[in-house]
Amino acid sequence: xxxxxxxAVDAATAAGADYxxxxxxxxxxxxxxxxxxxxxxxxxxxxxxIGVRVLVGGAGGFACDRRLSEDGAREAAERAVSFARASxxxxxxxxxxxxxxxxxxxxxxxxxxxxxxxxxxxxxxxLCLRAEAEMRHPDVKITEAGVRSQRERRAFRSSAGADVYxxxxxxxxxxxxxxxxxxxxxxxxYPSAHGGTSAQxxxxxxxxxxxxxxxxxxxxxxxxxxxxxxCPSEVTTIVADAEQMVLQLHExxxxxxxxxxxxxxxxxxxxxxxxxxxxxxxxxxxxxxxxVVADSTTPEGLGTFAFDDEGVPAAREIIVxxxxxxxxxxxxxxxxxxxxxxxxxxxxxxWSRMPLVRxxxxxxxxxxxxxxxxxxxxxxxxxxxxxxxxxxDDKRLNFQFGxxxxxxxxxxKLGRMLRDATYMGRTPDxxxxxxxxxxQDEWRLHGLTNCGKGQxxxxxxxxxxxxxxxxxxxxxxxxxx
Amino acid sequence: xxxxxxxxxxxxxxxxxxxADQAEALVHSEQSGFARFAGSEVHQPTLIRDESVTLRVVRxxxxxxxxxxxxxxxxxxxxxxxxxxxxxxxxPDPYFAGLQEP
Numbered sequence: 001x002x003x004x005x006x007x008a009v010d011a012a013t014a015a016g017a018d019y020x021x022x023x024x025x026x027x028x029x030x031x032x033x034x035x036x037x038x039x040x041x042x043x044x045x046x047x048x049x050i051g052v053r054v055l056v057g058g059a060g061g062f063a064c065d066r067r068l069s070e071d072g073a074r075e076a077a078e079r080a081v082s083f084a085r086a087s088x089x090x091x092x093x094x095x096x097x098x099x100x101x102x103x104x105x106x107x108x109x110x111x112x113x114x115x116x117x118x119x120x121x122x123x124x125x126x127l128c129l130r131a132e133a134e135m136r137h138p139d140v141k142i143t144e145a146g147v148r149s150q151r152e153r154r155a156f157r158s159s160a161g162a163d164v165y166x167x168x169x170x171x172x173x174x175x176x177x178x179x180x181x182x183x184x185x186x187x188x189x190y191p192s193a194h195g196g197t198s199a200q201x202x203x204x205x206x207x208x209x210x211x212x213x214x215x216x217x218x219x220x221x222x223x224x225x226x227x228x229x230x231c232p233s234e235v236t237t238i239v240a241d242a243e244q245m246v247l248q249l250h251e252x253x254x255x256x257x258x259x260x261x262x263x264x265x266x267x268x269x270x271x272x273x274x275x276x277x278x279x280x281x282x283x284x285x286x287x288x289x290x291x292v293v294a295d296s297t298t299p300e301g302l303g304t305f306a307f308d309d310e311g312v313p314a315a316r317e318i319i320v321x322x323x324x325x326x327x328x329x330x331x332x333x334x335x336x337x338x339x340x341x342x343x344x345x346x347x348x349x350x351w352s353r354m355p356l357v358r359x360x361x362x363x364x365x366x367x368x369x370x371x372x373x374x375x376x377x378x379x380x381x382x383x384x385x386x387x388x389x390x391x392x393d394d395k396r397l398n399f400q401f402g403x404x405x406x407x408x409x410x411x412x413k414l415g416r417m418l419r420d421a422t423y424m425g426r427t428p429d430x431x432x433x434x435x436x437x438x439x440q441d442e443w444r445l446h447g448l449t450n451c452g453k454g455q456x457x458x459x460x461x462x463x464x465x466x467x468x469x470x471x472x473x474x475x476x477x478x479x480x481x
Numbered sequence: 482x483x484x485x486x487x488x489x490x491x492x493x494x495x496x497x498x499x500x501a502d503q504a505e506a507l508v509h510s511e512q513s514g515f516a517r518f519a520g521s522e523v524h525q526p527t528l529i530r531d532e533s534v535t536l537r538v539v540r541x542x543x544x545x546x547x548x549x550x551x552x553x554x555x556x557x558x559x560x561x562x563x564x565x566x567x568x569x570x571x572x573p574d575p576y577f578a579g580l581q582e583p
Binding site: 038039042043044045046047048049059060061062063064065066067072075076079080083084087090093094120121122124125263264265266267268352353354356454455456 | 513514515517518519520522523524525526527528529530531532533545546547548549550551556559560563564566567569570571572574
């Protein structure tokens with residue numbers, strides 16, 4: 001793969017590219033899903049190919065070919081150059097410039113005890129079926145369990161001399177119980193909703209989730225929600241659990257700080273950002289308790305690597321510090337536009353998609369205390385757990401989230417269970433209302449595999465480390481007419 | 482060989498690699514170009530060439546599926562093995578009515 005990348009880069013420069021890089025990728029993914037005690041889906045998919053990115057006269061081009069051969073590498077390179085040359089012919093265009101970078105050289109492999117791909121399918125199916133069985137309850141009409149495994153090999157070469165080889169292993173799992181009675185439908189999930197959680201790790205990560213042990217609680221809570229009181233409509237104090245904070249962070253901090261969105265290149269699809277380049281260093285994003293970092297070195301993070309897909313070394317970058325915006329997620333191109341930063345967030349989905357600015361691992365830094373400490377300072381409020389729904393505008397400014405379950409907080413203690421809980425806000429106002437963040441002992445890493453962006457569409461796998469956090473004066477519930 | 486003939490040839494090769502009572506091979510070939518504009522400039526120009534095979538097999542009433550874009554003989558052989566393993570690892574599907582007749 002490395003030799004083919006070199007061949008592609010040589011072919012691109014021979015065809016007239018001023019800069020070229022090539023990524024060769026082989027990826028294998030397995031999914032196992034069971035539903036109501038039966039196998040619902042078993043899939044095993046492998047894909048490989050080479051993608052070549054070039055600059056010709058300051059214009060960009062990208063082409064890819066599934067053939068990991070000299071012919072495939074050369075033809076992809078030549079087609080990329082042709083496309084870039086056609087773009088360069090346009091009189092009205094900006095010349096693409098990249099911030100300087102020392103050529104990257106190195107290798108990386110995910111630390112893993114058991115390769116998730118090599119775990120027998122029968123073992124994965126059995127794990128799902130056993131977990132499902134433990135969720136059964138008279139009111140639970142649908143039980144689902146799923147596991148995923150992925151192994152990827154990736155080589156990268158550039159005309160500047162970069163030479164990188166990386167191997168990644170990922171796996172994840174999740175269970176869901178859907179309860180139905182009296183015209184109501186409620187769902188509970190573990191360890192999180194929307195397909196569970198994943199990590200860059202060996203199969204020992206899935207085993208550590210203890211699906212079978214947690215399953216009875218999941219089924220019981222789904223059933224209990226059917227008879228729970230609805231979330232009231234009011235302005236109150238909320239404490240959001242770590243899992244709900246994942247999506248809060250992802251949608252209202254991760255996406256708006258993607259610098260390509262700030263510059264408008266995703267306006268046609270994924271949206272733009274309420275942030276402006278000149279906000280860097282002075283915009284109040286949240287309260288003094290808000291500290292957010294992007295860290296592509298986090299152990300077990302889905303966005304962890306040695307080098308991104310431009311060859312920029314992994315690093316820990318401050319995005320928000322004491323509530324002030326201090327950084328963007330960037331590429332070499334967008335960092336050059338901004339005049340600040342050096343990239344490090346360029347990631348392509350496989351071989352057939354050009355890299356875009358994506359989240360890697362984005363974390364809300366822990367504060368102090370336990371979740372009980374956060375609750376203790378709430379006289380009257382709501383504790384929200386496990387995301388159920390999300391809605392946020394295309395600038396990432398106005399949002400509404402729903403959670404699977406909530407509990408009243410009365411005089412510092414949890415009270416009765418609530419169903420159909422929602423809350424809403426405006427991004428900087430909401431984060432400004434955060435007056436407490438739980439400490440390191442409550443910090444958990446969660447992995448998402450369905451972050452979509454770009455055209456043609458692609459998905460990024462990202463992780464978020466979060467703790468429970470408390471917010472004052474938040475609108476919850478649905479207003480009645 | 483025309484693109485249509487090449488796709489049928491690939492499907493035939495994948496089908497013959499299958500280790501099954503019944504088998505079905507689906508070939509998806511793509512040659513695409515995408516020019517996206519933002520701020521009146523070309524952004525994310527993308528040219529793709531890909532070809533993949535989805536092989537579905539039935540073994541003792543059990544159904545398994547595997548996908549690959551490695552279309553050489555070794556790739557197809559491994560895909561057939563994976564589809565067989567997927568079938569063998571799954572319980573029999575009481576609702577499966579068999580593959581579509583020609």
